[in-house]
Amino acid sequence: MLSEVIDVVQEVKQAHRKVPETHALHATLDQLFDDLRAWAGVLIEQDEARGISALETMPSVAGRTPPNLWPGSATDEEVRSLIDAHLDRLGQQVAAALVAQDDEQARTALSTVDRAVRAYREKLSAM
Numbered sequence: 001m002l003s004e005v006i007d008v009v010q011e012v013k014q015a016h017r018k019v020p021e022t023h024a025l026h027a028t029l030d031q032l033f034d035d036l037r038a039w040a041g042v043l044i045e046q047d048e049a050r051g052i053s054a055l056e057t058m059p060s061v062a063g064r065t066p067p068n069l070w071p072g073s074a075t076d077e078e079v080r081s082l083i084d085a086h087l088d089r090l091g092q093q094v095a096a097a098l099v100a101q102d103d104e105q106a107r108t109a110l111s112t113v114d115r116a117v118r119a120y121r122e123k124l125s126a127m
Contacts, residue, residue, distance in 0.1 A: 001093050002043045002054045008086045009036045010066040015083055018074040025076045025127055029083070032120055039116075042109045049105070080124045087124075091117040 012033045019026045047054045069082060094114045101107045 001090075001097055002040060002047070003058045004090050004093050005036055005040045005043060006064070008083075008090055009033065009040065010064065011069060011086055012036060012083065014066065014069050015074075015079045018070055019076060019079055023076055025079060025124075028120075028123060028127070029079075032083070035116055035120075039113050042113070046103075046106050046109055050103070076127070080127060084121055084124050087117050087121050091121070 012029055016026065016029045016033060019029060044054065070078070091114065094110055094117060098107060098110045098114060101110060
């Protein structure tokens with residue numbers, strides 16, 4: 001799941017550059033970017049508490065080549081649609097992890113991410 005969060009971070013960074021600062025979507029992407037970074041930190045902490053180092057088995061942000069999602073300009077709707085699709089995929093992974101998780105601290109962290117992902121999807125759909 002950490003890998004998925006890192007992918008979404010890269011996509012939100014690209015989307016952020018495509019949306020003018022004066023648009024409400026830009027501010028939402030700012031918030032989402034900050035939250036994604038915080039979620040990645042929580043997931044890393046949870047792994048480390050269990051003696052796992054996820055970054056040893058997967059590429060970090062620096063080791064990834066992000067796709068060019070929009071070679072030219074992108075409309076707010078195109079950005080919203082793509083980010084929503086990625087949040088949907090992340091939400092599905094979080095839900096699956098919740099079902100399989102028996103550690104209470106990890107369940108709490110995953111539940112927080114789950115609620116936030118759903119809230120962002122609702123916010124994006126209302127824009």
